[in-house]
Amino acid sequence: MTMGVTLVAETGSGVPPLAGFTVGVTAARRAEELGALLERRGAVVVHAPALRIVPLPDDAELAAATRSLIQNPPDLVIATTGIGFRGWVEAADGWGLGEDLLDALRPATVLCRGPKARGAVRAAGLVDAWSPASESSAEVLEHLLDAGVDGKRIAVQLHGEPLPDLVEALECAGADVVTVPVYRWVPPDDIGPVDRLTDAVIAGSVDALTFTSAPAAASLLARAAERGLRDELVAALRGPVLAVCVGPVTAAPLQELDIPNVQPRRSRLGAMVRRLEAEAPNRTRGYPAAGHWLELRGHAALVDGELRALPPAGMALLRALTRRPGRVVGRAELLRALPGGGDDEHAVETAIARLRAALGAPKLVQTVVKRGYRLALDPVSGPAPLGGQCVSGDYRRP
Structure with missing residues (x-):
C-alpha cells in the first residue's frame, strides 16, 4: 500500500490536479509506474494487485x-x-x-x-x-x-x-x-490488500478505482462475491466511486454489470491518468462561505486555493454540512455522521473544533445556539437549493 503524499498546495499553478483524492490501483504489472504517475499529480494511492502473472x-x-x-x-x-x-x-x-x-x-x-x-x-x-x-x-x-x-x-x-x-x-x-x-x-499470494481495498471502496474512502486488465476487474468482483460483498461493491462503483479503465477490453467485466466507467481514447497508462485528471473536477463541490471559497475533494478541502488535509471525522462532518449548505444541521444528525457513531453529542463539539482548526478558517462553520451547526454560506450566492443538495456546478467561484 502506498500512502506517501504530502497535501501541500503547489505555488503558481495551484494544487496538483489529483491532490485530495484517493485512487485505488488493482494492477499487478506496471503498478509502480501507474502509482508514480498518480502520485506526481497529488493523489494518495492504495495499491492492491487483484492478480499476479x-x-x-x-x-x-x-x-x-x-x-x-x-x-x-x-x-x-x-x-x-x-x-x-x-x-x-x-x-x-x-x-x-x-x-x-x-x-x-x-x-x-x-x-x-x-x-x-x-x-x-x-x-x-x-x-x-x-x-x-x-x-x-x-x-x-x-x-x-x-x-x-x-x-x-x-x-x-x-x-x-x-x-x-x-x-x-x-x-x-x-x-x-x-x-x-x-x-x-492467478489470485495474489496475499489476498489481504484486495479485501482492504474492497472495504475502502464500499466505505467511500476511495474516490477512484483504476483497472488495467479485464482479469483484474473480474477477479476483484469474484473475490467480493466470495465475501458476500459483490452487491455492495457494485453499488459503490455505480455511485460515488469512479471506475477508470485503460480501454474497452478491460472495461468489459464492469459493463456486464452496468457499472459506468471512463476510458482514454488510447489504451495507455498515461492517457488513463490524464482522463482521470479531466474527470477530477466533476468530483468536487465548491461553495462561497464566510468570505472564503471552499472546495471539497475526496479526503481534503481547499480553502481559497490552499489544500487542507482533514481527519476522517472532520471530513464526515463537513460533508454532512455541505449536503445542506447554509441550513442548520442538528447535533444528533452530525453525531450519526461521525465514524463509529456513539451517543455523546460532546463528540460533535470536539470534532467541529478540530474541523475548524484544520480548515484554517473557523468562521466557515457557524454555531447555531441550541440547534446545531451550519456552513456559513455567503448570502450573495442566493438561497440554498431546494432539497438541501449541492452538486458540482450549483455554486460558481465569483
Missing part, C-alpha cells in the same frame, strides 16, 4: 502450441504483449526450439497490438507489419477481417486471458487459429 515456461499447452507452429508455420502472428512474446521465445529457447520457432515465424505477417509488443518482436529479429492506433485487440480483429482471413493459419499470443471474441470471430471467418498461452493470471 505466472509465466508458463514448462507448460505443456504452450509447448504443444509451439511445436505445432514449428511443424506447420502460421501465415499471420498476433503479438499482444511485449512481456508475453519475450516469454514465449525464452521458453522455446529453454526447450532448444528457439531458432526453430523464429524460423517458423519469420515468413509470417506479424501484427503487434502495441509498441511494447512491437519492441519485443523486433528484438527477436522479426519484422512487424502493422499495429493499431488504438492498441486494442478489437482494432486488430477489424483489420484482419477487412483483409480477409479465410484459409489463413493465425497464431494468437494470449496475454493472460482467452480472448474468446477475437478467436471465435477469426474462426468464423475461416481462419485456423492456434492460441499461444504464454502466462496466466
Whole structure:
C-alpha cells in the first residue's frame, strides 16, 4: 500500500490536479509506474494487485502450441504483449526450439497490438507489419477481417486471458487459429490488500478505482462475491466511486454489470491518468462561505486555493454540512455522521473544533445556539437549493 503524499498546495499553478483524492490501483504489472504517475499529480494511492502473472515456461499447452507452429508455420502472428512474446521465445529457447520457432515465424505477417509488443518482436529479429492506433485487440480483429482471413493459419499470443471474441470471430471467418498461452493470471499470494481495498471502496474512502486488465476487474468482483460483498461493491462503483479503465477490453467485466466507467481514447497508462485528471473536477463541490471559497475533494478541502488535509471525522462532518449548505444541521444528525457513531453529542463539539482548526478558517462553520451547526454560506450566492443538495456546478467561484 502506498500512502506517501504530502497535501501541500503547489505555488503558481495551484494544487496538483489529483491532490485530495484517493485512487485505488488493482494492477499487478506496471503498478509502480501507474502509482508514480498518480502520485506526481497529488493523489494518495492504495495499491492492491487483484492478480499476479505466472509465466508458463514448462507448460505443456504452450509447448504443444509451439511445436505445432514449428511443424506447420502460421501465415499471420498476433503479438499482444511485449512481456508475453519475450516469454514465449525464452521458453522455446529453454526447450532448444528457439531458432526453430523464429524460423517458423519469420515468413509470417506479424501484427503487434502495441509498441511494447512491437519492441519485443523486433528484438527477436522479426519484422512487424502493422499495429493499431488504438492498441486494442478489437482494432486488430477489424483489420484482419477487412483483409480477409479465410484459409489463413493465425497464431494468437494470449496475454493472460482467452480472448474468446477475437478467436471465435477469426474462426468464423475461416481462419485456423492456434492460441499461444504464454502466462496466466492467478489470485495474489496475499489476498489481504484486495479485501482492504474492497472495504475502502464500499466505505467511500476511495474516490477512484483504476483497472488495467479485464482479469483484474473480474477477479476483484469474484473475490467480493466470495465475501458476500459483490452487491455492495457494485453499488459503490455505480455511485460515488469512479471506475477508470485503460480501454474497452478491460472495461468489459464492469459493463456486464452496468457499472459506468471512463476510458482514454488510447489504451495507455498515461492517457488513463490524464482522463482521470479531466474527470477530477466533476468530483468536487465548491461553495462561497464566510468570505472564503471552499472546495471539497475526496479526503481534503481547499480553502481559497490552499489544500487542507482533514481527519476522517472532520471530513464526515463537513460533508454532512455541505449536503445542506447554509441550513442548520442538528447535533444528533452530525453525531450519526461521525465514524463509529456513539451517543455523546460532546463528540460533535470536539470534532467541529478540530474541523475548524484544520480548515484554517473557523468562521466557515457557524454555531447555531441550541440547534446545531451550519456552513456559513455567503448570502450573495442566493438561497440554498431546494432539497438541501449541492452538486458540482450549483455554486460558481465569483
